[in-house]
Amino acid sequence: xYNLAMNTLTIKQNLEQRELEILxxxxxxxxxxxxxxxxxxxxxxxxxxxxxxxxxxxxxKSFRRLKHKTQVFxxxxxxxxxxxxxxTLEVSQVARTISRCLRLNEDLTEAIALGHDLGHTPFGxxxxxxxxxxxxRGFSHNEQSLRxxxxxxxxxxxxxxxxxxxxxxGEDKCADxxxxxxxRVADRIAYxxxxxxxxxxxxxxxxxxxxxxxLRLLGETHGQRIDTLIRDVIHNSGEDIAMxxxxxxxxxxxxxxxxxxxxxxxxxxxxxxxxxxxxxxRLFEYYYSHTDMLPKDLIALxxxxxxxxxxxIAGMTDRYAIEEYIxxxxxxxxxxx
Numbered sequence: 001x002y003n004l005a006m007n008t009l010t011i012k013q014n015l016e017q018r019e020l021e022i023l024x025x026x027x028x029x030x031x032x033x034x035x036x037x038x039x040x041x042x043x044x045x046x047x048x049x050x051x052x053x054x055x056x057x058x059x060x061k062s063f064r065r066l067k068h069k070t071q072v073f074x075x076x077x078x079x080x081x082x083x084x085x086x087x088t089l090e091v092s093q094v095a096r097t098i099s100r101c102l103r104l105n106e107d108l109t110e111a112i113a114l115g116h117d118l119g120h121t122p123f124g125x126x127x128x129x130x131x132x133x134x135x136x137r138g139f140s141h142n143e144q145s146l147r148x149x150x151x152x153x154x155x156x157x158x159x160x161x162x163x164x165x166x167x168x169x170g171e172d173k174c175a176d177x178x179x180x181x182x183x184r185v186a187d188r189i190a191y192x193x194x195x196x197x198x199x200x201x202x203x204x205x206x207x208x209x210x211x212x213x214x215l216r217l218l219g220e221t222h223g224q225r226i227d228t229l230i231r232d233v234i235h236n237s238g239e240d241i242a243m244x245x246x247x248x249x250x251x252x253x254x255x256x257x258x259x260x261x262x263x264x265x266x267x268x269x270x271x272x273x274x275x276x277x278x279x280x281x282r283l284f285e286y287y288y289s290h291t292d293m294l295p296k297d298l299i300a301l302x303x304x305x306x307x308x309x310x311x312x313i314a315g316m317t318d319r320y321a322i323e324e325y326i327x328x329x330x331x332x333x334x335x336x337x
Contacts, residue, residue: 012045019048021234024103026239028177034159037150049158054111056155062118062148063088068317070124070264072195075318076274080201083195084120090194094230095186098241099179099235111157111178112164116183119144121314122321123276125263130280135310142169144314151301152311178254181241182233189229192255197222204269210255214250217226262276283313286328 030048066085092113099109120141121127131139144220149155164180167173232247287309302308
């Protein structure tokens with residue numbers, strides 16, 4: 001019988017050695033990690049540091065809440081529309097495929113991908129815009145994602161995972177690791193294509209309205225486009241993560257089409273977003289004046305009222321935000337004594 005107690009340390013060491021032997025010179029190795037804010041004391045480890053981080057994120061409460069947070073369509077009735085959780089899983093799959101083919105660290109890539117949207121608000125980017133207006137310091141979901149794993153649900157992740165989460169979006173940000181940069185491009189590949197799929201399903205756009213020249217280059221179907229984009233990243237990356245000029249430009253044009261026809265406030269997909277933003281703003285105003293009603297464990301973590309309320313609302317799911325709004329602002333029917 002295999003004696004786990006005697007061999008667990010060897011398992012981790014073997015995994016770390018395999019990384020040194022198999023991974024690309026440009027890959028991030030666990031043995032070279034900058035570590036954690038709080039060193040761990042555990043012994044007999046059977047997982048590498050990045051595998052531990054992936055598992056911590058996967059088992060977190062903030063990860064589970066993503067299943068009830070908007071991707072594009074607010075609280076959709078249909079079973080097949082993406083949520084923030086399914087978006088995250090698709091980003092992870094695209095990113096892992098790219099990293100595996102480039103011989104980068106797939107465990108690090110997966111951890112960053114699974115954690116990149118943990119700080120996203122209810123109602124998607126509508127909620128993010130609302131909180132940005134409410135907060136004197138502004139609000140960004142990537143910064144909130146880092147705050148989630150550092151403070152609100154402290155997971156004590158490695159520097160490399162934290163850096164990748166923070167830098168997955170933002171024009172002024174670039175991850176220190178190639179794995180983090182893979183997640184950044186995988187995020188864009190995933191959301192452009194699955195949002196097209198959802199918009200077609202919802203009748204917001206038609207197949208005929210999609211730019212024909214781009215489809216000829218990238219592919220007519222969802223699967224073909226994903227495959228083209230992934231292959232292009234793989235074939236054009238080395239010391240850095242890159243796309244060919246032709247394919248990169250086509251993806252950017254497709255993204256512009258989506259902003260003009262789906263993400264725009266004039267789109268049928270966004271007709272309820274003004275209500276969603278108003279919901280967030282009114283909840284913020286109420287709880288800013290009634291911080292005593294917030295969870296005691298959350299109050300213990302933050303003394304700044306504005307940040308405290310922001311943390312509470314950003315962590316809400318769509319349906320919880322709606323339930324709170326109804327409870328606070330919609331009169332209840334009289335049911336008798």
